[in-house]
Amino acid sequence: MYRDTSSCNTYNYGDALYWDARYIQEGGSFDWYQRYSALRPFVRKYIRPSSRVLMVGCGNAVMSEDMIKDGYEDIMNIDISSVAIEMMRRKYEYIPQLKYMQMDVRDMSFFPDESFDSIIDKGTLDSLMCGTDAPISATQMLGEVSRLLKPGGVYMLITYGDPSVRMPHLIRPVYNWKTLLYIIPRPGFEKDEGCSSAKKSYLEPVPTTENGLLPPSFVLEDPDSHFIYVCRKTDETELIFTPTH
Numbered sequence: 001m002y003r004d005t006s007s008c009n010t011y012n013y014g015d016a017l018y019w020d021a022r023y024i025q026e027g028g029s030f031d032w033y034q035r036y037s038a039l040r041p042f043v044r045k046y047i048r049p050s051s052r053v054l055m056v057g058c059g060n061a062v063m064s065e066d067m068i069k070d071g072y073e074d075i076m077n078i079d080i081s082s083v084a085i086e087m088m089r090r091k092y093e094y095i096p097q098l099k100y101m102q103m104d105v106r107d108m109s110f111f112p113d114e115s116f117d118s119i120i121d122k123g124t125l126d127s128l129m130c131g132t133d134a135p136i137s138a139t140q141m142l143g144e145v146s147r148l149l150k151p152g153g154v155y156m157l158i159t160y161g162d163p164s165v166r167m168p169h170l171i172r173p174v175y176n177w178k179t180l181l182y183i184i185p186r187p188g189f190e191k192d193e194g195c196s197s198a199k200k201s202y203l204e205p206v207p208t209t210e211n212g213l214l215p216p217s218f219v220l221e222d223p224d225s226h227f228i229y230v231c232r233k234t235d236e237t238e239l240i241f242t243p244t245h
């Protein structure tokens, strides 16, 4: 159910051994999907620089470094790969605002409840969705994300998964998340200037149905677009004091 394996190919992205082997072989750094420069408008809009941020499945991406250069003050990075974490810890030992810990995102019991203002996930839920027991792993991970977010906090999910395969995981009532959706083209995509939607801004949220899905008439400019889900954990007081006007 809700398992999207369309981009999993033959690699086992859900397996720590796969990632360790990959990081040993490749070294260096690599950012999946998008660089911080493209994501910056969304990050700055929803995450204050003074926030305590958790980057789940950081890999060897430079996103966290770029955020610190942009004024963010406190980013905890976790990854299941001890190889990636050791490399990153050594690389960034001169930046005290960046911390690295080896951890499985499905069990982050090291952190107390409501430890973070924001949690960023670029490609990590996607990896779990390619592993064995994908729906169970997704539920475990998102349960932990929900537990660790402060009320009013934001889980920002950057993924290749469109709402038909991601929203069923995000709309569980127990999370109390209000979700906005943005769609951005893959880097290097050139849009057809003659197309009627050429003036559409990527910085505006995309209208969705009541269940968070894309309306049937919606056409993706880039079929390989990336999706940004901004899930805000509803503050309990918002539920009690619903405005009447």
Ligand SMILES: C[S@@+](CC[C@H](N)C(=O)[O-])C[C@H]1O[C@@H](n2cnc3c(N)ncnc32)[C@H](O)[C@@H]1O
Binding pocket: 013, 014, 015, 019, 030, 031, 032, 033, 056, 057, 058, 059, 060, 061, 078, 079, 080, 081, 084, 103, 104, 105, 106, 121, 122, 123, 124, 127, 128
């Ligand atoms: C697609 S890569 C994305 C890396 C980085 N976020 C980026 O944007 O470039 C997915 C990352 O998730 C990590 N990962 C996979 N399963 C994990 C798990 N259960 N817990 C923590 N990290 C995991 C992998 O080691 C890998 O670094």
